[in-house]
Amino acid sequence: MLDSKSLKPTKNFRSQSRNYYKSKKYTNPFFQESKKRKRHFALGLNKANAATISGILVFCLLIWFLIYSKYFAISATEIKGEGRIDPAMIEKLVWEQINSSYFVLFPQKNIFIFNKNDLKSLLEERFAFNNLEIKKKIPNKLIIRFSEKEYAIIWQEGESYYYGDSQGYVITQLENTLEVNKKDYPLIQNQKTKKLSENSADIEERYISYVLELFKRFKASTEIPPLDFFIIDDDVNTVKIKLVDGPKLFFNINEDMDKQLNKVMIIKNEKLKEDFFKKEYIDVRIGDSIYIR
Template identity: 35%
Template sequence: MYNRRRKPKKMDYSKKKYSNPFFRGQKTIRKFPTNNYYLTWKQKLIILIFILLIPATIWLFFYFKFFDIKHINITGSEKISKDEVINMAWQQANKKRYLLGSQKNIFLFDEVGFSNTLQAAYPLGVHTMEKKLPGTLKIDLKEKHYSAIWNEGEKYYFLSDDKSVTEVEPLQIKDKALPIIQNIGEPKIYNSVVIEQDEKIACALAIFQKLKTSQHNFEIEKFIIEKDEYNSLKVALKGPTLIFNLKDDIDKQINKLYAIINDKLKADYIKKNYIDLRFGDKIYYQ
């Protein structure tokens, strides 16, 4: 008889899960360390002081009368009235800003808003405002030298001495002591400069200066440049329209106007439609 050799038993290495029935149903509870942090009395005092400093600082800088504007100094004005600018500044200072308080406080005075107000009222270039503590507002004006207002199409422009233009809203030209020159011919503005109109602009400015100082108190509404009227310039008064010859002496034509008003038309000149001064010693009117 032969003894069969037993086969070796295979080892089972698969993962198994064993549980103890005695601990079945119990949950594992993890405990985390806790840190109990307490503020010391010094830390509490510092926090309290910090909280109290916030409203105290707001009151100090925005409500304390020490920082109210007391003096407004204007420099750089030539034609612009200093008193007018000072009055405008005080008017703004009496207004509220946000919910903090009056703009009389030097920190609350709105420099940008006042700058926009000045730009709307006067022909200004770059100008500066400086707040000098505790209560002085210094305004340095840089006036632009505009000679006229140029009107082309629906748009209006400030016309400077070098013939460059700056577009302006129609409301901003109200009560301006500048002549209005209306171009109803071909557009003459290129790259923000009026071109090919130097002679007409010069004549318009000369006529404006002479007529506005006349004893007849002419109310000049505007100068008109028409298409194809190369040698003529019209002046619309409150009443008649005057027509000038640009190739003739302007002073001579104005003297003719004064003569016919004084000698013949008298006060009735205002009822005429036009007075044409272009033809030598002759004057035509209707």
């Protein structure tokens, strides 16, 4: 039989029991899940921020590479054309624009930023082109092809002379009268009240066409007296010719050219003969009539 001493709890047992209960931990599942969510959300934000920053950096580097790197900086030009325009003059204007900038930050030297339309407008102000083409060749080259308008007439206003095309556009101004080539191009003296405007002569294309055809007829014929120059004034539908050491001839551009030339030849060979060159003018513009002074 056990005695009472053996049933009495010992101090050691109580101490161990106390320690056992203290070591236990109780957790709330709800709060535990909440903490996990916060950690996951913070981690997601950090990843998103990192991705955004990385994207911005990549974008900035790309912009720098496309705009400011030497790889896309224009370093070569290829200029070819037909006519009397010196390609070196065009190249000079091209490089002036290349070395300029838009608002400092955007250099025209960059192949993407370089403005072809600005260059085309500038060149067309300086030269008379029949055709002008500007191309960009990636990464760093400009290609320019052009053809100059062909000379058709010489336009005179006062003491100034200009080469013009068949539409009346001025191509270039002659430096001196020694350059006036009346053998190859008809000289048209402007006696109208209106003068040159924006590199264009005040003359309709149909007048120029008539002048060019008359010029061919006079050059091809040995019977027609040699001409000196043409006159355009305020008389409507009229082209006037000044003959060398002779009278002026008045032609109607709406009437048959051959008929009017025949009237001139009849007057010269059958009527006036030697007196033909003494007259001031011969007007063959109207029908079968001829007016002489």
